[in-house]
Amino acid sequence: MTLAAHQPPHARPQRAPELRAAARHIGRRRFLTLTGAAAALAFAVNVPAAGAASAAELDAAKITDDPFTLGVASGDPLPGSVLLWTRLAPAPYQADGGLPQERVAVHWELAHDDRFHRIVRRGTALAHPEFNHAVHVEVGHLDTDRVFYYRFRAGSWISETGRTRTAPATHSRTSALTFAAVSCQRYDQGYFTACKHLAEDDVDFVLHLGDYIYEYAVNAVGGSRAYTDRTLPDVFNHETVTLEDYRLRYALHKTDPDQRAAHAAHPFVVTWDDHETENNYADDIDDSDGPPEEFLLRRAAAYRAYWENQPLRRPQLPDGPDAQMYRRLYWGRLAQFDILDTRQYRSNQAYGDGAHIPGPESDDPARTITGATQERWLIDGWHDSRALWNVVPQQVTFSQRKLDLNAAAKVSMDAWDGYRASRERVLAGAKAAGIENLMVLTGDVHVGYAFDIKDDFDDPASAILGTEIVATSISSGRDGADKPANWDTYTKANPHLKFYNGRRGYVTVELGREEARADFKTVPAVTTPGAPLTTAASFVTEVGDQGLKPA
Known part of the structure; x- marks a missing residue:
């Protein structure tokens, strides 16, 4: 939650x-x-x-x-x-x-x-x-x-x-891949209408990011x-x-x-x-x-x-x-998928002052969201990667996500914001490995997000290190809404946030040799069956030039 x-x-x-x-x-x-x-x-x-x-x-x-x-x-x-x-x-x-x-x-x-x-x-x-x-x-x-x-x-x-x-064969120069990302299927909060549309969509495979x-x-x-x-x-x-x-x-x-x-x-x-x-x-x-x-x-x-x-x-x-859910899959030389488990090995949530405001423990390097072994496995895999795209399917929001504009802004302590030392080590590992086309895929929060992953989230001018695509829920949260009531405040607090939509649905991602395209697909309601599917927004990020742009 x-x-x-x-x-x-x-x-x-x-x-x-x-x-x-x-x-x-x-x-x-x-x-x-x-x-x-x-x-x-x-x-x-x-x-x-x-x-x-x-x-x-x-x-x-x-x-x-x-x-x-x-x-x-x-x-x-x-x-x-x-x-x-x-x-x-x-x-x-x-x-x-x-x-x-x-x-x-x-x-x-x-x-x-x-x-x-x-x-x-x-x-x-x-x-x-x-x-x-x-x-x-x-x-x-x-x-x-x-x-x-x-x-x-x-x-x-x-x-x-x-x-x-x-x-495709591990070393083949595959030119394209299309996959879908889904998450969060609370049975008693809505119909799985998005799954019906997903069954009819043209994708190579589906990533389920948790809360099945x-x-x-x-x-x-x-x-x-x-x-x-x-x-x-x-x-x-x-x-x-x-x-x-x-x-x-x-x-x-x-x-x-x-x-x-x-x-x-x-x-x-x-992954769970x-x-x-x-x-x-x-x-x-x-x-x-x-x-x-x-x-x-x-x-x-x-x-x-x-x-x-x-x-x-x-x-x-x-x-x-115990179960080893983290594992690595390849799609030729086009993409390497490092599937994470951010639940089984994590340190307990640190709640700061109890109001979701990070305290000193949030930056304690001893705390981890992945565990030391999985973290080394991820970074070592990047050093060995020969893929054009390095994709990380995982569970909770990776990018900084402030919930207000206060000096001590609230964040979700259940996400990577509650484990900032872990995030810093992972991003440092990506830079050291020379990863140029990084994409993180996330579920959990029952909304669709598109983030630029920043070298320093508090500095809008800092380098963009990758893209985070957050898939909304299949049914959790019931029908939802397009925008939150505090949308203006939310975007000012998070200038690296390029998209938000709170309806149900899923996201498709097409990886190519020149760019990646993400299509956020939503349904207007899940509390009644048979809702149509629409594309709420589409974005691209270019190979060697990370940063989300409207398609």
């Missing part, structure tokens, strides 16, 4: 008895990690540890209802490899998905055409109950820079068809969606705490037809923010400053459910409360 999100405070949820019992038997995080976090999670939620094999196999012919209610997805395109995902759930709003605790054989096909006349690969994967019958299939030895179609079969049931693609689900309770009629034909069961009417809670919340989101359509149409590259676990958490500290050993059990459950329900590769499989 950030200042722009305007989300109501919530009471700390009561921990399930099994979580409290497990926490009493487990020490601090180091002990939890060294003694096997997966075993601790198994104790807490009464499921077999990750990697365990179920003893029996279900005859898939006995599945009487459609098991592909959650759709299909693909993710993290590599030059010769695609990752395919589905999860079997004939009864998605039941804890077991409507299947027994037995593994299920799932057949998959990959083809050059959507009618599957030209099959490229086919095989069988096992959907294990330990992973809630999720399937992750990594298909390698494929042609580079190629579109493929895929589908799954279990028994007599066949999934919808998905479309995916491989990336929200942990808050969803009331029985779906909140502002006001479904008249879909009363939700009580399993959603409390905050997510246990593994079962998180699994069910993903099922709620993934049964949305517009969300399913977007996943089927494009490969996704995902706070609401996939708990609002405003930092490392092993939760929003209520509860015992770290207790919160880590909740975090382990959240991380496991995230992996089960997202198109992620094996290296992102959690080990208890």
